[in-house]
Amino acid sequence: MEEKRNQDGLTEQEFLANYKVQDYERPSVTVDMLLFTIDDIVTTRRKKEKVLKVLLIKRKNHPFIEQWAIPGGFVDIDESIEHAAYRELKEETNIDHVYMEQLYTWGEVNRDPRMRVISTSYLALVPKEDLKPKAGDDAKEVSWFYIKKEKIEDKDNEESWILSLKKEGGEEEIRYLVTNKFEKNGVLLVTDTMVTPCNDNKEFLAFDHSQILNMALERLKNKIEYTPIAFNLVPKEFTLSQLQQVYETILGKKLFPANFRKKIKPMVEETQLKTIGQAHRPSRLYKYKTNYEREDLCM
Amino acid sequence: MEEKRNQDGLTEQEFLANYKVQDYERPSVTVDMLLFTIDDIVTTRRKKEKVLKVLLIKRKNHPFIEQWAIPGGFVDIDESIEHAAYRELKEETNIDHVYMEQLYTWGEVNRDPRMRVISTSYLALVPKEDLKPKAGDDAKEVSWFYIKKEKIEDKDNEESWILSLKKEGGEEEIRYLVTNKFEKNGVLLVTDTMVTPCNDNKEFLAFDHSQILNMALERLKNKIEYTPIAFNLVPKEFTLSQLQQVYETILGKKLFPANFRKKIKPMVEETQLKTIGQAHRPSRLYKYKTNYEREDLCM
DNA sequence: CTAATAGTGTCTGTTAGACACTATCTA
DNA sequence: TAGATAGTGTCTAACAGACACTATTAG
Numbered sequence: 001m002e003e004k005r006n007q008d009g010l011t012e013q014e015f016l017a018n019y020k021v022q023d024y025e026r027p028s029v030t031v032d033m034l035l036f037t038i039d040d041i042v043t044t045r046r047k048k049e050k051v052l053k054v055l056l057i058k059r060k061n062h063p064f065i066e067q068w069a070i071p072g073g074f075v076d077i078d079e080s081i082e083h084a085a086y087r088e089l090k091e092e093t094n095i096d097h098v099y100m101e102q103l104y105t106w107g108e109v110n111r112d113p114r115m116r117v118i119s120t121s122y123l124a125l126v127p128k129e130d131l132k133p134k135a136g137d138d139a140k141e142v143s144w145f146y147i148k149k150e151k152i153e154d155k156d157n158e159e160s161w162i163l164s165l166k167k168e169g170g171e172e173e174i175r176y177l178v179t180n181k182f183e184k185n186g187v188l189l190v191t192d193t194m195v196t197p198c199n200d201n202k203e204f205l206a207f208d209h210s211q212i213l214n215m216a217l218e219r220l221k222n223k224i225e226y227t228p229i230a231f232n233l234v235p236k237e238f239t240l241s242q243l244q245q246v247y248e249t250i251l252g253k254k255l256f257p258a259n260f261r262k263k264i265k266p267m268v269e270e271t272q273l274k275t276i277g278q279a280h281r282p283s284r285l286y287k288y289k290t291n292y293e294r295e296d297l298c299m
Numbered sequence: 300m301e302e303k304r305n306q307d308g309l310t311e312q313e314f315l316a317n318y319k320v321q322d323y324e325r326p327s328v329t330v331d332m333l334l335f336t337i338d339d340i341v342t343t344r345r346k347k348e349k350v351l352k353v354l355l356i357k358r359k360n361h362p363f364i365e366q367w368a369i370p371g372g373f374v375d376i377d378e379s380i381e382h383a384a385y386r387e388l389k390e391e392t393n394i395d396h397v398y399m400e401q402l403y404t405w406g407e408v409n410r411d412p413r414m415r416v417i418s419t420s421y422l423a424l425v426p427k428e429d430l431k432p433k434a435g436d437d438a439k440e441v442s443w444f445y446i447k448k449e450k451i452e453d454k455d456n457e458e459s460w461i462l463s464l465k466k467e468g469g470e471e472e473i474r475y476l477v478t479n480k481f482e483k484n485g486v487l488l489v490t491d492t493m494v495t496p497c498n499d500n501k502e503f504l505a506f507d508h509s510q511i512l513n514m515a516l517e518r519l520k521n522k523i524e525y526t527p528i529a530f531n532l533v534p535k536e537f538t539l540s541q542l543q544q545v546y547e548t549i550l551g552k553k554l555f556p557a558n559f560r561k562k563i564k565p566m567v568e569e570t571q572l573k574t575i576g577q578a579h580r581p582s583r584l585y586k587y588k589t590n591y592e593r594e595d596l597c598m
Numbered sequence: 599c600t601a602a603t604a605g606t607g608t609c610t611g612t613t614a615g616a617c618a619c620t621a622t623c624t625a
Numbered sequence: 626t627a628g629a630t631a632g633t634g635t636c637t638a639a640c641a642g643a644c645a646c647t648a649t650t651a652g
Contacts, residue, residue, distance in 0.1 A: 007360070015360070019413050026327055027325065063314070066303055100484065101484070104401065105419045115320045184396065189589060228487055259615060261633085275631095278623070278629085279624040280630040282622070282630095290486070538604085555642070556604080557606065558641065560606085577602085580650050
C-alpha cells in the first residue's frame with residue numbers, strides 16, 4: 001500500500017497522531033429503551049384479558065421531576081450505542097436473549113431543557129413469564145403501565161386515537177390524544193403524528209417520550225404483520241390461543257381462530273405437551289420453528 | 300401548577316439556572332445523506348437501460364484520503380439532526396421538495412479512527428430530470444455511481460451478492476461481497492449482513508459506508524413494495540413504462556406490464572398528454588394521485 | 599410492410615376473510 | 626349434563642402471476 005499524503009504532506013499515521021479533536025460544542029447522546037411485555041389483567045367482570053405493558057421509571061430530579069419517563073441513559077464514550085441500549089435493558093430485566101431493535105433517533109434541538117441531547121430509542125420485547133420480579137431498587141421507582149389505544153371519531157376528517165397508560169396496581173393514568181396530520185415529503189403525503197396531552201390530564205410523560213412511545217406502538221403493529229416478532233412475547237412453549245391473543249392485543253382487533261392458525265402453522269412445530277386442569281378441552285403447546293425464515297429464504 | 304422541588308430543595312427554574320453541563324467526553328454527531336436517483340445508461344449494444352445511482356464525494360484528507368464516501372457532515376449544536384441532513388441535501392442538489400427519510404443510526408465505537416463519531420444516515424430520492432448540473436464545486440469532487448447488485452451462487456448455503464459501484468463516465472469500480480449471516484435476536488433468527496471488499500478491489504468506500512449503502516438498498520427494495528416512494532424517482536408527469544422501469548431497477552427483476560398496471564392504476568391519474576416522436580405507439584402521461592393514501596385511510 | 603413499445607383481456611392458483619361446525623376437558 | 630375453550634372444513638371474493646393478444650407510432 002503506497003503512503004498517501006494530504007495537503008499538509010502528512011501520511012495517515014502522522015495525521016492521526018497529530019489529530020486534535022476540535023473543541024466545538026457537542027450534543028450529549030443517550031439511548032432510550034422501550035421495554036414491552038404482554039400480561040394478563042382481570043377485568044371488572046372477572047374475565048382475564050391480555051394487555052400490552054411498557055416499563056416506565058419515575059424521574060427523581062428536574063426537569064420533569066416526579067413524572068414518568070422511558071428508561072434510558074448516556075452512551076459512554078467507549079461503548080457502542082447498541083451496547084448502551086443493551087446495558088439499559090439489563091438494568092431493567094436481568095434476563096438474556098431479549099429481542100431488541102433500533103427504533104428511531106430523536107434530534108430536535110430543545111428536547112431536553114438542560115442541554116442539547118440526541119437520543120436513539122430501542123424497542124425490546126420480553127415474555128412476561130421470563131421477568132423475574134426485580135429486587136426493589138430503592139433509589140428508583142419503576143413500574144409497568146398498561147397501554148390502551150382506542151380510535152375515536154374523526155374530528156375534521158382526521159384520524160385520532162386516545163392513548164392511555166395506567167399504572168400496574170395503581171391509580172395513576174396518563175392520557176394523550178394522537179392525531180395524524182398529513183404532510184408532504186417529496187411527492188408523497190406522509191403522516192406526521194401529533195401526540196398531545198388530554199386536557200383532563202394530571203400526569204404526563206417526560207420530554208418527548210409520548211411521541212417515542214407512540215412510534216414504538218406503530219412499529220410493533222406494523223412488524224407483527226410481516227415478521228415473527230410476536231414470538232418474543234410468549235414463553236418457549238405456548239398455545240396458539242395465547243399467541244393469537246398477543247396478535248389481537250397489538251393489532252387491537254379480534255381475529256378468526258381458523259384463519260390465524262392457518263397463517264401461523266408454518267412457523268411453529270408441535271410439542272407433545274398439552275395444557276391440563278382447565279374446564280375445557282386441553283390445548284396443544286407449540287414451539288417456534290427457529291429455522292422458519294431460513295427455510296423460507298433457501299427456496 | 301404547584302412548584303415541585305428536588306432533593307436539593309430547588310424548583311425547576313432554579314435547577315435549570317444552575318445547571319452545569321457535566322464535562323465528560325461526548326461523541327461527535329454527524330449525518331450522512333444517501334442521495335439516489337434513477338438514470339438511463341446506454342449499454343454496449345446501444346440499448347437504453349435504467350440504473351440506480353448514488354451520489355458520492357471523494358475525500359480530500361485522512362482518514363480514507365482519496366477514497367469515495369457518502370456525503371455528510373457535523374450536526375450543529377443549534378440545529379436538529381433532520382435539519383443537518385436537509386442542509387447536506389441542499390448542498391448537493393439545490394432543489395426543493397425532495398423525499399427524505401431517516402435510515403439508521405450508526406454507533407460503533409471505532410467507526411472513525413480520529414474520534415468517536417455517531418452518525419445518523421438519511422435516504423433521499425430525486426428524479427433525474429430535476430437535477431440541475433451542479434456548478435463545479437472546485438474544492439469538492441462529487442460524482443454519481445451506478446449500482447449493480449447481483450445474486451451469486453450460495454457458498455456454504457448462504458445468500459450472497461456482488462455489490463458494485465461504477466463511476467459515471469469513468470473507469471473506477473468498487474466491488475463488495477454482501478453475505479447474510481443469521482444471528483439470534485430474542486427467539487428470532489435475523490439476518491446480520493456482512494459487506495466485505497472483493498479481493499480484486501482497488502477502490503473502497505470510506506468508513507463503514509459500504510454497510511450503510513447496503514442497508515439503504517435493502518430499505519428501498521422493501522419500501523417500494525408497500526409504499527409509493529417510487530414516485531419520487533420520476534418526473535411530475537411520467538409514463539407507466541417509465542415507472543415500471545423504476546420498480547424493475549430497484550427490485551432487480553422484470554415485471555409483467557399487465558400486472559404492474561393493475562397494481563399502479565389506483566395511485567395515478569391520467570393526463571391528456573402523450574409522448575410523441577418515437578417509432579412506436581405513443582404512451583400516455585400520468586400524474587401521481589396525491590390524495591391516494593388519504594382516500595385509502597378514510598374508507 | 600416491419601420493428602418497436604404501449605396497453606388489455608383473461609385464465610390460474612393462492613390467499614384473506616367469514617362462518618359453521620366438531621372436539622375435549624371440568625364441574 | 627352444561628359451559629368453556631380448542632381446533633377444523635369449506636365457501637367466497639380478492640388478488641398475484643403468467644401469458645396471449647391488440648394498438649399505434651416512425652421509417
